[in-house]
Amino acid sequence: MQELTADAAIELRGIDKSFGSVRAVRGVSVRIERGSITGIVGENGAGKSTLMSILYGLYRADAGAILVDGRPVEMTRPRDAIGHGIGMVHQHFMLVDSFTVLENLILGAEGGPLLAGGLAAARSELARLARDYGLAVDPDARVADLSVGEQQRVEILKVLLRGARILILDEPSAVLTPQETDRLLEILRVLRDRGVTVVLITHKLREILAVTEKVIVMRLGEVVAERRTAETTVEELAELMVGRKVRFDLDKAPIREGETLLAARHLSLVDGRGVRLLDDISLEVKAGEIVGIAGVSGNGQSELLQVLSGIRRPTGGEFEACGRRIDAAHPVDPAEMRDLGVAHVPEDRLRQGLVPAFLASETSILGYQDREPFCHNYLLDGPAVGKYCADLMERFDVRPRTPGLLSLNFSGGNQQKLILAREMARNPKVLLVGQPTRGVDIGAIEFIRRELVRSRDAGCAVLVVSVELEEILSLADRILVMFAGRIVGEVAAGQADERTLGLMMAGARAA
């Protein structure tokens, strides 16, 4: 009965929100206790982001009431939320890279026509916050020079500087190394101890267990459970999120290595401004194994995939794929790579993997549009494409099974399954996969990982790039760690643990 007596910083009562015919949030009532850390978990599309957007004034609820400190309030725009002391730290940082920390902090609160006054005020305020919360950042550093973890601290400071006493963080650890995440969680604890109320939206259950007092589980727009963190487990939370038992372990048959199908030797990539994006990369992937590339995003993994799939040509070194040698003088285009038997599931499905405004059936032939059976006599065969797409949907359990629906109307998991289906349908010899389960719900994660393992067992050489360590650990037979465009370590799956990998990801050469 402690909940009822505890002081509620925020209370949502009977919040309802529909988009068209979709009820994104259904009659949700929650209480966020003052000075606590509350976690909100749920699959993609469970309504947690919508709920927080309503609280932050980005959307208006169709029904229900919002109470801050026990008083009902109207939230029609973010400014109202800020006025009530609610601040939000977005998953994607909203910082101007070429500005200093201080300049970023006064953005939108310049305090008059001349900047000097606002800057001075922000500087003293920043000093106070650094003292009170232990959030030290050099105010005169350029944001571009800061690490991702520090940039996130700037975001948090920005919100605190606006007088926020209630902090909403949306997937804050998506771009952090395990060590940086630990530091973030430490900061959150300090904030809580100083009386700040924290709401943490995440799908990483480990963080929820580490730092929160209470967890709210959402599914299909409803709150399906509230638990005291001390009284729950990862397994229980996952089951509540998905609505059924979830298996975290993958059944992997012992490895049966075959010939080397993909081999890079001293591969490098320098961009037009002379920045070394890839630096002396050598790696091998054999038939029947999964090689995982771990690393914090932005350390060259994207570029590596682009080079290996033929999208960018390397500037130095060479690689061999399915018997063909490729180097700066002998480039290859992505269509030729597909002919060689190299399939690629790109890491950014909305920008690379599909065209949101295309039909699902059109998406299902992206990259294969000029091949049989989709194209004969220079014309696309609409019915054949539709039937093919329906087949893929059936085999990979894409829902809804409607080839005529626009790609953007599928959930992230189903989009990803469709792309995976497209790339795996032709039994490639080499499969390059970037972020296989980014922004994908737990049910689909299970499915996608199992499919990847199945294609490994069928003799495909699989290269998986992921920023999710847990994913790399569960999938890969061998793990390579990338940092600043280089491969800084290699670990066999059996000997890997999060700590050593985390250190390598941060640039410390441990192995």
Add this chain to the structure above:
Amino acid sequence: MSALRRPLPGWVEIGLLPLANIALAFLVVGLIVEVIGVDPFHALRLLVMGAVGSSESIGYTLYYATNFIFTGLAVAVAFHAGLFNIGGEGQAYIGGLGCGLAVLALDRYLPGLLMIPLAILASAAFGAAWAAIPAWMQAWRGSHIVITTIMFNFVASALMVYLMVNVLIAPGSMTPQSRGFGASAAVPSMQAALQWVGIAVGPSALNLSLLLALLCCVGVWIFLWHTPWGYGLRTMGHNPEAALYAGTSLKRTTMLAMCLSGALAGGVAVNELLGVHHRLLLDFAAGYGFTGIAVALMGRGHPLGIVLAALLFGALQQGGAELAFEIPAITREMVVVIQGLVILFSGALVHLPRPWLQALFARRS
């Protein structure tokens, strides 16, 4: 922002929304006409009768529409590739140069069955070539196509004046025009063509180029939605990174889209030179290239929509001319204002009636 994304039923989106936009435009036009002391309903009646009141006026409406279909398709094809081709004007003009050169060189030797297709190809080829230069500059050098195509309109205009005044002018002529084309290079007028099948209509500038324009509509539709190249082109327009991923060359596709676009704009020359003027002259393409942008936007980039939008703009052009003729208080400039308002409401303010329609259909469903 979220309000804009809420979907409306398809027929409302495609049918009712443009109609609401046009109605709003005419409401404002009516107010302006009222202010200058003319009965708006009388003016409207004159406008409509002027556009569709007789077989002659319908002929002229369709003749203007022919030009708008060509330039509308031109803008749309480039737009599907994510390229904003503002150079339809210049491409049509230079297309005319190609058309004129082909005819002036060969009309004495070739029969119509060879001469006309050849002149059409020359129009398309020159239009395409004129578009290919900005396309190349964008694809390989990174110059922005909006800027370069605008500049190429001026270059085309200056080049044509030079050529017409100094090179192609008919000997002994005081006006900068070429000699008249031979009879083998004349696209038959619609009046003559309909007479062959026993239908009598009044004389107008309408000629069989309209059929070519409609053929182009079908061709564009097949190309964009039923060939792998059209697929690649649309992929690039929506999502260049996805096109790269799929192995579509952005450079080649930029060239392809712009050349097609320029070739379609060249159709204006077919309608104007082979169909109407029967000689090469200055400024025959004036305004059609720019209006084509509005036609493509209003037609939502779809050939069917472009035909409908072209009909509307053709009717405005023809009805507006009649209106200016009948009511002295309404000048030609006034007619341009009317066109401008239609463009404003169906282009820039296209989403204005959306909340009302949304409210209407939200309540009903």
